[in-house]
Amino acid sequence: MxxxxxxxxxxxxxxxxxxxxxxxxxxxxxxxxxxxxxxxxxxxxxxxxxxxxxxxxxxxxxxxxxxxxxxxxxxxxxxxxxxxxxxxxxxxxxxxxxxxxxxxxxxxxxxxxxxxxxxxxxxxxxxxxxxxxxxxxxxxxxxxxxxxxxxxxxxxxxxxxxxxxxxxxxxxxxxxxxxxxxxxxxxxxxxxxxxxxxxxxxxxxxxxxxxxxxxxxxxxxxxxxxxxxxxxxxxxxxxxxxGGKTPVVVFADADLDATVQGILTGALSNAGQDCTAASRVLVAEELHDELLAALEAGVAAVRTGGPDDESALYGPLNNADQLARVSGFVETLPDHARVVTGGHRVGTAGYFFAPTIIADVREDDRVSTEEIFGPVITVQRFRTEKEAVRLANSVVHGLASSVWTTDHARALRVSAELDFGCVWVNTHLMFPTEMPHGGFxxxxxxxxxxxxxxxxxxxxxxxxxxxx
Structure with missing residues (x-):
């Protein structure tokens, strides 16, 4: 060329x-x-x-x-x-x-x-x-x-x-x-x-x-x-x-099915190679186990494959360096974190990586603070609205975020407090050309x-x- x-x-x-x-x-x-x-x-x-x-x-x-x-x-x-x-x-x-x-x-x-x-x-x-x-x-x-x-x-x-x-x-x-x-x-x-x-x-x-x-x-x-x-x-x-490290803040009153679908689509589209990917899930303690089980069940139905594979949700990582980077995040997890599903390369040709869920992460873990840019979802608990906002804002990134709740007043409060250039409410990864995109x-x-x-x-x- x-x-x-x-x-x-x-x-x-x-x-x-x-x-x-x-x-x-x-x-x-x-x-x-x-x-x-x-x-x-x-x-x-x-x-x-x-x-x-x-x-x-x-x-x-x-x-x-x-x-x-x-x-x-x-x-x-x-x-x-x-x-x-x-x-x-x-x-x-x-x-x-x-x-x-x-x-x-x-x-x-x-x-x-x-x-x-x-x-x-x-x-x-x-x-x-x-x-x-x-x-x-x-x-x-x-x-x-x-x-x-x-x-x-x-x-x-x-x-x-x-x-x-x-x-x-x-x-x-x-x-x-x-x-x-x-x-x-x-x-x-x-x-x-x-x-x-x-x-x-x-x-x-x-x-x-x-x-x-x-x-x-x-x-x-x-x-x-x-x-x-x-x-x-x-x-x-x-x-x-x-870069981004997008928090997906899920409150206990969220519509579970809609939330799970939003996370899976937002996190795995284009193999998670999106700076606004729904990669960092923060979920209310009382909904944690149910959401994690629903995400695991949803991921079980997801395949990665080439563009000719109609059953594949997403394709490969872009290059060998990116495959090594994503693999490195999983290989260096601290002992308290656990891979719920995935966490490995798929096949030996190309740069495919399995859809991955990592649970029990903490706010100072590398997977919680650095952009992964791959099909990896981390799940972390919070107890109160105040703690949810603090955890969401704890990273150096400020590009995008989403809030999942059926409480309109809570959605307004949290949207105002999140330090991100975009806040989606009960949706994720939407980019109309008429609306600005950029971070803090x-x-x-x-x-x-x-x-x-x-x-x-x-x-x-x-x-x-x-x-x-």
């Missing part, structure tokens, strides 16, 4: 190539460039040149083009799905591809309806108004769990606001981002959307490059700290959506999705005219 720069595929200067491995089989099927500083520079210069023309387009003109891109993606959906399945092995990831079109359509329209202060005379003899302008070139670093959907989630608001983009997909999953750029290039001017392949070093070169005005990352906390630190040297604007604390800052996500890619300028 090659980079996509200035409206065409380009052979990137490189010092190495990353292997592309099918996670279903564990076999290599291709390579992608580990792009050099020269390749990054070429993409940045292309985006900078295109910005001068793209920023001058009207919101209506950008809307018309982005709507055409969304339609083109829909017409190429089978090609995109095939590419996504090859690089992720996951129907869950492939099923997210239609969201890319929805995000393009939303932001295409939202750019025409930005709001602000009314123009007026806020000082005698002077009229003031506020301009909302694009930032410039945006460097965007996307993860491997939902490659195509994340490429659109990153680029759509930036493009709609009048910016140009240099996007780096994860080194293991560049295929759909490159296909997205190829499809978009039939409609967008050259250089407006560029894709550069590579790993952490390529990403760091993008952040260090003098051209980008902003950097957006979805990734781990460690990567977020590195990006923020590097970007600070040149005072780039930074938007970070980092070590889960980062800034928002994806919604009008708030669009505003991340604009700057505000005050203009004052003296007329007296």
């Amino acid at each position: 090659s980079n996509f720069v200035d409206g065409k595929l380009t052979q990137a200067e490189q010092s190495d190539r990353h292997p592309l491995v099918d996670p279903v089989t564990g076999e290599e099927y291709g390579t992608a460039p580990a792009s050099s500083a020269a390749a990054v520079d070429a993409a940045m210069r292309s985006a900078a040149n295109a910005f001068e023309r793209w920023r001058a387009t009207t919101p209506a003109e950008r809307q018309a083009l982005l709507l055409r891109v969304a339609d083109a993606l829909q017409s190429r959906l089978p090609d995109l799905v095939r590419a996504e399945l090859r690089q992720t092995g996951s129907r869950g990831a492939a099923n997210e591809i239609p969201l890319a079109g929805d995000q393009l359509r939303f932001f295409a329209g939202a750019a025409r309806a930005l709001q602000g202060l009314a123009a007026g005379e806020y000082a005698t003899g002077h009229t003031s108004y506020v301009r909302r302008e694009p930032l410039g070139v945006c460097a965007q670093l996307a993860p491997w769990n939902y490659p195509m959907m994340m490429a659109a989630l990153k680029s759509a608001p930036a493009l709609a606001a009048g910016n140009t983009v240099v996007l780096k997909p994860a080194e293991s999953t560049p295929a759909t981002a490159l296909l997205f750029a190829e499809i978009a290039a039939e409609i967008l001017p050259p250089g407006v959307l560029n894709v550069v392949c590579g790993g952490a070093e390529t990403g760091r070169m993008m952040v260090e490059h003098p051209i980008p005005a902003a950097v957006s990352l979805t990734g781990s906390i460690a990567t977020g700290v590195d990006v923020a630190t590097t970007a600070a040297a040149s005072l780039k604007r930074v938007q970070l959506e980092l 604390k070590h889960s980062g800052y800034g928002k994806d999705l919604s009008v708030y996500g669009l505003e991340e890619y604009t700057r505000i300028k005050h203009v004052m005219h003296r007329f007296a």
Whole structure:
């Protein structure tokens, strides 16, 4: 595979190539460039040149083009799905591809309806108004769990606001981002959307490059700290959506069947490779045994398998390192914790891991405090509402949470007290494009999705005219 720069595929200067491995089989099927500083520079210069023309387009003109891109993606959906399945092995990831079109359509329209202060005379003899302008070139670093959907989630608001983009997909999953750029290039001017392949070093070169005005990352906390630190040297604007350790707070009056279904779907979809996965269950003492038994029974009916296995709920972990990481959490459990079910690799080919439940965990256990990013559910007891909130908020993460109760007043109280960017009540893993997504604390800052996500890619300028 090659980079996509200035409206065409380009052979990137490189010092190495990353292997592309099918996670279903564990076999290599291709390579992608580990792009050099020269390749990054070429993409940045292309985006900078295109910005001068793209920023001058009207919101209506950008809307018309982005709507055409969304339609083109829909017409190429089978090609995109095939590419996504090859690089992720996951129907869950492939099923997210239609969201890319929805995000393009939303932001295409939202750019025409930005709001602000009314123009007026806020000082005698002077009229003031506020301009909302694009930032410039945006460097965007996307993860491997939902490659195509994340490429659109990153680029759509930036493009709609009048910016140009240099996007780096994860080194293991560049295929759909490159296909997205190829499809978009039939409609967008050259250089407006560029894709550069590579790993952490390529990403760091993008952040260090003098051209980008902003950097957006979805990734781990460690990567977020590195990006923020590097970007600070040149005072780039930074938007970070980092890891999560999502508490699922289940009170004794919760609807048991609905709760179990919500946890299983929220925890195991896409093999748990979601930063908002329902992975950390906190349950009232009086419901603990019943919920644990119901979860065990539910997991017994769950299978993992390749995309051709219609009976499988989820597919493989994305890569060998992730399989080793998830396995390591189970292998290093403290003596007081116990594996109720699962806890092992499935098969010898590919990176499949059994659906897993771990009970009797404590708040300072590694499985309780660190993001696992696999099909693993931990279960922990609480005695009071106050303790439930304390346990939920005890981690450094602050991305998402859910509350399960039939007591409306309790739901309102707990939602206000949870220190997370999203609180779901009696549901989990729902992401309408109209609502913001982003975390607090070590889960980062800034928002994806919604009008708030669009505003991340604009700057505000005050203009004052003296007329007296």
